[in-house]
Amino acid sequence: MAQDIEPRRWTPLPVGLNITGLGFVHTDGDIALDPVLELDDVKVKRNTVVASYLHALDFFGKSARFDVRVPYQRAEWKGLLKGASRTEQRTGFADPRIRLSINFLGAPALKKEELREYRASHPINTVVGAAVAVTLPLGEYKRDKLLNLGKNRFVIRPQVGFVHTRGSWSYELTGSVSFFTDNDEFFGNSKREQDPLFAGQTHLVYSSRRGWWVSIGTGYDYGGESKIDGVKKDDRRREVLFGISTGFAFHRTSSVKIAYVGSRTRKDIGADTDNLAIAYSIRF
Secondary structure (H helix, E strand, C coil): CHHHCCCCCCCCCCCCCEEEEEEEEEEEEEEECCHHHCEEEEEEEEEEEEEEEEEEEEECCEEEEEEEEEEEEEEEEEEEECCEEEEEEEEEECCCEEEEEEEEECCECCCHHHHHHHHHHCCEEEEEEEEEEEECCCCCCCCCCCCCCCCCCCEEEEEEEEEEEECCEEEEEEEEEEEECCEEEECCCEEEEECCEEEEEEEEEEECCCCEEEEEEEEEEEECCEEECCEECCCCEEEEEEEEEEEEEEECCEEEEEEEEEEEECCCCEEEEEEEEEEEEEEC
């Protein structure tokens, strides 16, 4: 979730635009796990390389986009197992995600020049959209390990979004709910189930005519209690997320994005993380 605080996800794009990108994310965090697992003082460091592709399309006259993200990670966990110091490392692919987003109000499907004219004639505009994102269980997963890069289950996340623009300023609001399929090969040959996880996020964005933008945002998620072999774990999540990001174009078709995202748990079980990211993208 810490990496899902994403501004400008509902910004209309010209039909036919393609964007490829490569990003790097460094994560540091403290993890509090179920005491039954006898793991204490767990810290994680994770480096993630993310390849992405986005295509803007015309969906029955509405602007839409389809995007894919494929992460490759190297993660290290350090902590105490039954009082003894332990270190675990994993390297490989994490679970990829695909998403389809449609702006069904305030964002007609337009070509590049048409979209520029539409924005100029609508300095005050409101866009409403909906999306569905699916995380695929294709990442590295070992059934005999508690700590894995992949989750061995599907995550289906419907989303609705709203963005109101006044000149150079935009206000965004996004709500989502995540549904999890069961993991029948959880640690110790167990079955893990999880309740839906609800989340909301908001962003304030300033976009300059010179080709750069900056955003501050915050989010909150709650729910997602899990069961192991039918036994509830009392591990409902309550996390506050916050971030700041900026992007700028240094060429007509190239741009760079830099971001910081933090997460802080409000429960005894959860994670506090700090994430630094940089990404390079090319438009064609």
